[in-house]
Amino acid sequence: MATITVPQVVPSPVEDAEALMKAFQGWGTDEQAVIYILAHRDAAQRKLIRLAYEEKYNESLTQRLQSELSGDFQTAMSYWILDPVERQAVIANSATKCIDEEYPVIVEIAYANSPAELLKVKQAYHALYKRSLEEDVAANATGNLRDLLLALVSTYRYDGDEVNSGLAKSEAKIIHKAVGNGSITDHGELTRILGTRSKAQLVATFNYFSDEHSTTVTKALLHGEDPTGYTRALRIAARCIADTNKYLVKVLRSAMRSSGTDEESLSRVVVMHAEKDLRDIKEEFHKRASVALEQAVAKETSGDYKTFIMALVGSH
Amino acid sequence: MATITVPQVVPSPVEDAEALMKAFQGWGTDEQAVIYILAHRDAAQRKLIRLAYEEKYNESLTQRLQSELSGDFQTAMSYWILDPVERQAVIANSATKCIDEEYPVIVEIAYANSPAELLKVKQAYHALYKRSLEEDVAANATGNLRDLLLALVSTYRYDGDEVNSGLAKSEAKIIHKAVGNGSITDHGELTRILGTRSKAQLVATFNYFSDEHSTTVTKALLHGEDPTGYTRALRIAARCIADTNKYLVKVLRSAMRSSGTDEESLSRVVVMHAEKDLRDIKEEFHKRASVALEQAVAKETSGDYKTFIMALVGSH
Structure with a gap:
């Protein structure tokens, strides 16, 4: 809500x-x-x-x-004033320009939308930039990270609830083998599975993985950090599949660390979800952070930016 | 027509x-x-x-x-009776099942349709199979061929006429370098460019390539045959970008070689285009083969199958 x-x-x-x-x-x-x-x-x-x-x-x-x-207030308002679909196209485009840092935004957009919503974002992207999101992602990313991001934004995923259990079992095994003990041994198969299977199918696959290996896919991926960002992008994808709202809470919490506020990420999540499902994300935030989102925002922001974000999160 | x-x-x-x-x-x-x-x-x-x-x-x-x-007549009629969009989904699905031989059909479907038409085929695929075309392609193909086919079917290409000349020039150079002298040196870049750029942009890129190197991309790719089918798939993609109808004429001519008729390919092209643009393809066929399509079909087919295909190509 x-x-x-x-x-x-x-x-x-x-x-x-x-x-x-x-x-x-x-x-x-x-x-x-x-x-x-x-x-x-x-x-x-x-x-x-x-x-x-x-x-x-x-x-x-x-x-x-x-x-x-001006400043963070201006940036947040420039997103807020846009049509929600167009806004996501603008945010995605901006992320493609410094994709080595901003690839988490691409993963987030690929998963926080349903396949039909993502298609609309891609259509808005065509209209705004006279190019496809796919070509901009592919032209700016490199190596395994490029393959993964391209699969995530380009695949028109099946959106139904049907699950093939046999397939879930066999692909849970493939993931386990590919993740290896500390370093990924088969990027191609991981990209294929996370990049093309439906969300329902991936949830089933991840459940088999947890049952079989007493750890989650996300945790298994923690051991395989690599400098290209591939493993982190994969971990974000896995988190979003398991629970997108929980992932967004993590983004919000990281954005409001005491070491300094990441206004860009805070604005993105608040602006993109304020009209959609930020109430659910707020509840999840409260549970995780033991403090209300409003309180955290009030503490970490100031000025007009604070007033604006507080209004969007529904504080009176 | x-x-x-x-x-x-x-x-x-x-x-x-x-x-x-x-x-x-x-x-x-x-x-x-x-x-x-x-x-x-x-x-x-x-x-x-x-x-x-x-x-x-x-x-x-x-x-x-x-x-x-029964026989070829039954197969051709089973395609003909379907709704045109659904028919392409059925043909694509059948191609994914023996993708090592049938990948040219996947390339053909990816390019003979506009991005909007391809999207409809993918939506019909969801409805029929409760899966995405992307996941079936990715699960059945392997290696570089998988990456290429996945990019071709998944990317929602930009469909406008706008062309970035600077980009066309620089990507013509990348293609030249990647195609190498006999064996491909950079599959990733070739897949990226042919898999994600708009048709108009690719035509511009190919024109720069021809101007600069006195040969076409298709011909340059002739030197780099490999057993995985990647180079051939790339060559088919390049042909379709340059002129889809010319490529379909080639398919028809190969299907009616004196060494034996490939009824599957003949039926596919005739059934898929009879209601759309087969008249243009016929004209091109006549120019290339110095014989009318009707005459070629009459010579290479027989029985009810012949009567049916002749009726579809507009012979009286």
Whole structure:
């Protein structure tokens, strides 16, 4: 479930556009007013506001926000203002540009979406960039990591619940053999299985693996770290298959380590899930971190950025 | 353009269903009547006949045809009676089962369809087999051939005309280096480029290649034969990118060699294109083979199979 709150009586898109223009004018931007409006409108409403604003003032609201705001607040708002599918295409594109660091974002997008949703993201990518997500991933990554990421973003996975138990058993064995004792011995088979099998099938395979070897696939992969990122990408994939929300909680917790906040990751998860399933992720966060997500965010952020993210996570 | 002919006044689906039942009854099947009806109905009409037949006689027309007909005629009709998208899913599935020989069919399906059409084939595959085409291809092929086929069927290619000339130039160089002098030195890069770039981009890249090296990519690949089929699959991909119809003419000509007819390939190309673009393929065939497709088919086939294929290629 979503965490954002929308007022019971919402102003018309034109009224919202006018209020935004008012917030932009004069000495300095009235960031509180911007947040008060945009953090409390859903995607359909924000789209109508964008259209009303552009029709009335003959300029792009997205661009105006970029010039009015700054820092982490500006980045988070630039994601928030976009259509949810387009937003994921933009985030994926940005990740392909420094893929050696940002490949976890690609894995996350490949798995946090259903196959039908991922297809829509890829269609938005075509429309925005006149290229495919696949070619950008393939052109920027290298080696085994490239093969894995390409399989993850390109395969149109089967989305049904049917599971082939015999196959799950035999592929659990293949995974065990390929993961080896500390270093991966068969990248091709691991990429094939995690890159093409349906989520339901992979869950069954991972369950057989746990039953047989008294450890999870994720933990087995912990021993095989390699500098290319392949093993880490595989581990993220395995985590997302087992429980995507639990993985996102891990991302949020890492983003708010006391050693320094990773605003990029915090914004990404909050913005991408605030209208979708952030309430479930919040519950999981509370269980894991023994502190509410709101409290963690309040402690690790400040200023307009804090106000904005707090509004998106549903804090009053 | 299509080659099949549909009568100006078409009987109702129920009348056609009744005529088919009449053809099935009595001593032996009246194959001529079956051909007279089904070879002269388009996909939408055949679908209505299937529905009318199943409602009236409480049995599947597809299954009844399989038991009434035999040999190459039965195989060709079993493809023809299917919905065009479903038919490609069935043909692709059958190719995955003996992929070491049948991989050219997978390449053909990946390239003879637009990205949107290929997506529909993959959706039909999900519905029919409760699995993805990708996982079946990946599970049955091995090595470099697997990587190439997986990229071909899984990538949702960009379908626009935009071309990046700088990229075309640099990737033409990469291809030249990777193809080497007789044996391929970089499978990964060749798979990446042919597996993920848009058709328009690849055409531009191939043109730079020809300009620079006074030979085509297809010809350059002729020197690098390997036992795994990778080079041949790559060459088929390159041919399809350059000119899919020309490649299909080559398939038809090989299928009708004097050393023996390959009815499977002949049926596949004729059935898959009779309602779509077989007229263009016929023209190209005539130019290349200096004989009309009808004449070649008449010479190399016989019996009911001959009558059926001749009707599909538009011979009167």
